[in-house]
Amino acid sequence: MGSELTAVVKSAALPPEVFLMLRAATTFFSSAPSVGPEGPGVFEQQAMLRAAFAPRHGHLYSYLLLMRFALVNLIAAALLAAAYFQGWVDLVIAADPTRQCLLIAAVFAGGMFVCSQRIWRVSQELNQVDEPTPDPRSKASQYLTLIRHNDGESRSILASTMRAKLVARNGVVRHVANTLVILGLIGTVIGFIIALSGVKPDAASDVKAIGPMISTLILGMSVALYTTLVGAILNIWLMINYQMLTTGTVNLVAAIIERGEADGGQ
Numbered sequence: 001m002g003s004e005l006t007a008v009v010k011s012a013a014l015p016p017e018v019f020l021m022l023r024a025a026t027t028f029f030s031s032a033p034s035v036g037p038e039g040p041g042v043f044e045q046q047a048m049l050r051a052a053f054a055p056r057h058g059h060l061y062s063y064l065l066l067m068r069f070a071l072v073n074l075i076a077a078a079l080l081a082a083a084y085f086q087g088w089v090d091l092v093i094a095a096d097p098t099r100q101c102l103l104i105a106a107v108f109a110g111g112m113f114v115c116s117q118r119i120w121r122v123s124q125e126l127n128q129v130d131e132p133t134p135d136p137r138s139k140a141s142q143y144l145t146l147i148r149h150n151d152g153e154s155r156s157i158l159a160s161t162m163r164a165k166l167v168a169r170n171g172v173v174r175h176v177a178n179t180l181v182i183l184g185l186i187g188t189v190i191g192f193i194i195a196l197s198g199v200k201p202d203a204a205s206d207v208k209a210i211g212p213m214i215s216t217l218i219l220g221m222s223v224a225l226y227t228t229l230v231g232a233i234l235n236i237w238l239m240i241n242y243q244m245l246t247t248g249t250v251n252l253v254a255a256i257i258e259r260g261e262a263d264g265g266q
Contacts, residue, residue: 065248066123069116069241076237092230095222098194100187101230104180108234111176115241118170122248129255139166140256147260155260163253170245177238184231188224195220 083089092101128138135141143162147155198216 063123063127065119065126065244065251069119069244072240072244073112076240092226095219096187096226097219098187098190098223098227100183100190100223100227104183104187104227104230104234107176107183108180108238111173111180111238112241114176115173115238115245118173119241119245119248122245122252125252126248126255129252129259139252140259143256144260159253159257159260162256166249166253167246170242170249173238173242173245177235177242180231180235180238182231184228184235187227187231191220191222191224191227193220194223 080089096102125139128134129140131140134144139162143158146158150158195217198213198220200213
């Protein structure tokens with residue numbers, strides 16, 4: 001019966017998940033003894049069926065946080081590429097002789113590197129929570145080892161400590177994002193200084209001096225506006241990634257605590 005049903009399922013070209021569930025059910029019905037005093041009871045058979053048809057979270061949802069991170073940044077990179085081909089990026093760089101925009105971009109790149117590392121680590125830890133035997137180096141395994149044979153109050157203290165440590169490690173990304181705004185404001189101040197440095201009240205009546213003063217004024221205003229714009233845009237970009245990292249960390253902490261409570265600290 002099992003081989004015939006397997007051949008039929010394969011010939012129907014069903015999705016792999018459906019094929020795996022049907023094969024598990026086929027194996028169960030072909031190997032389960034008949035209901036009777038020596039066979040499994042009704043509740044045991046229902047438990048076996050639930051286990052056979054349970055979704056494989058490790059296969060269906062592995063690295064889900066990492067895929068969201070990649071999708072969001074792929075869209076942002078596409079928008080940046082569109083701005084580059086429109087000539088807007090070159091316009092910003094050319095209008096900023098102080099290179100404040102390049103400094104802000106470099107700080108943003110460093111923050112994105114740290115954020116990507118953290119998201120990669122959190123994704124790995126989320127996968128380990130669903131494993132029957134987590135890696136000994138994972139946070140899930142370390143937490144389960146610490147709470148073993150502890151009472152509820154001790155487990156609550158350990159959970160709070162783990163939550164504080166994991167959340168605190170994400171703070172550097174938030175600080176980098178705030179630094180982008182501060183650098184943008186500094187660029188604004190520098191731009192106004194440049195703009196006002198070219199204004200000479202004594203030469204206001206000189207027609208020949210008006211042209212250079214206007215040029216310096218426009219240059220300073222360009223520096224002020226473009227640095228503010230670049231800092232604000234990159235801050236929004238990095239904060240979106242930070243929110244994803246924070247959500248993933250919260251989900252990781254909740255999953256580890258739920259598994260620890262499900263095991264009952266045993």
